[in-house]
Amino acid sequence: MSQPLPATNTGPRQPGQAVFDDLELFQTWDRDYYHPLARPLYDRLVQRMVWYLACPPGQTILDAGCGPGEHSIRVAREGYHVQALDISATVLEEARRRAQAAGVEDRITFLQGDLTRLNLSNESCQAIFSWGVIIHIRPIEKALDELVRVLRPKGRLALYVTNKAALDHWILRAGRRILGKTPVPSYLLPMGRGCWHETGADRLWVWHIHIPALIEYLEGRNMTLVARTGGQFTELQRRVNGALRSAMLWGNRAYNRLHLPARFCADNLLVFEKHA
Numbered sequence: 001m002s003q004p005l006p007a008t009n010t011g012p013r014q015p016g017q018a019v020f021d022d023l024e025l026f027q028t029w030d031r032d033y034y035h036p037l038a039r040p041l042y043d044r045l046v047q048r049m050v051w052y053l054a055c056p057p058g059q060t061i062l063d064a065g066c067g068p069g070e071h072s073i074r075v076a077r078e079g080y081h082v083q084a085l086d087i088s089a090t091v092l093e094e095a096r097r098r099a100q101a102a103g104v105e106d107r108i109t110f111l112q113g114d115l116t117r118l119n120l121s122n123e124s125c126q127a128i129f130s131w132g133v134i135i136h137i138r139p140i141e142k143a144l145d146e147l148v149r150v151l152r153p154k155g156r157l158a159l160y161v162t163n164k165a166a167l168d169h170w171i172l173r174a175g176r177r178i179l180g181k182t183p184v185p186s187y188l189l190p191m192g193r194g195c196w197h198e199t200g201a202d203r204l205w206v207w208h209i210h211i212p213a214l215i216e217y218l219e220g221r222n223m224t225l226v227a228r229t230g231g232q233f234t235e236l237q238r239r240v241n242g243a244l245r246s247a248m249l250w251g252n253r254a255y256n257r258l259h260l261p262a263r264f265c266a267d268n269l270l271v272f273e274k275h276a
């Protein structure tokens with residue numbers, strides 16, 4: 001039997017938050033991102049991230065926006081205790097189920113909460129990661145301020161984010177122009193280009209992050225960038241099937257293994273340290 005989740009401070013839903021109560025969205029993401037050929041890339045990236053977080057095993061790491069718990073489970077397997085936080089009770093139940101199946105439930109604490117108003121004390125976290133989460137938060141600066149607030153001095157924060165400068169976006173724009181398709185309406189804002197995607201349940205906000213602006217924002221808030229590395233080289237594999245998809249997934253792994261430049265990748269992993 002699952003335990004009730006701790007009291008929440010999620011409050012009334014903001015625009016674009018109800019979408020995360022739809023488990024079908026996460027099933028689509030499982031298919032898009034967690035293909036068996038992609039898993040070794042995530043295993044390596046999470047190990048690299050944990051190394052950059054420089055937190056001794058046995059300590060607690062906050063997974064801010066854990067979703068179905070894929071990376072909480074990986075980090076728990078590295079010997080850490082994980083505080084897995086998400087805004088969606090539905091997906092937290094799914095994360096708990098997956099942690100149980102993986103045999104690491106005793107190393108993960110589940111917590112419902114909103115990144116834009118975390119119910120955690122100031123400077124209470126030694127290490128935090130947030131994987132593919134702030135890219136879905138329209139008031140992104142609020143979430144960043146909260147992550148910095150709860151991080152201890154000398155603590156580290158890892159962010160896995162989309163990259164507005166990725167080759168993917170050039171290819172997609174060129175493809176649309178050639179096919180005579182109208183561009184998707186989007187907003188060019190200081191933190192990147194953002195747009196709303198209609199889903200069955202609600203609208204989903206997606207940022208393509210202007211990474212220099214994100215770095216500058218955090219550097220203005222007592223943080224220093226300590227590492228930047230590429231994630232998936234291309235996300236276009238989501239749009240194709242069969243041998244072409246497999247070839248792209250192998251390509252993503254090879255690009256990452258060779259440590260090729262992060263600036264062309266669809267996703268980047270950034271690690272920051274808070275000043276003492």
Ligand SMILES: C[S@@+](CC[C@H](N)C(=O)[O-])C[C@H]1O[C@@H](n2cnc3c(N)ncnc32)[C@H](O)[C@@H]1O
Pocket residue numbers: 020029064065066067068069070071085086087088091113114115116130131132133136137
């Ligand atoms: C794309 S999923 C990523 C999940 C997981 N980190 C992964 O990489 O598999 C984004 C997650 O962020 C959560 N999320 C979105 N907005 C949030 C907010 N304001 N506070 C906390 N979690 C949020 C969603 O519920 C969802 O689980």
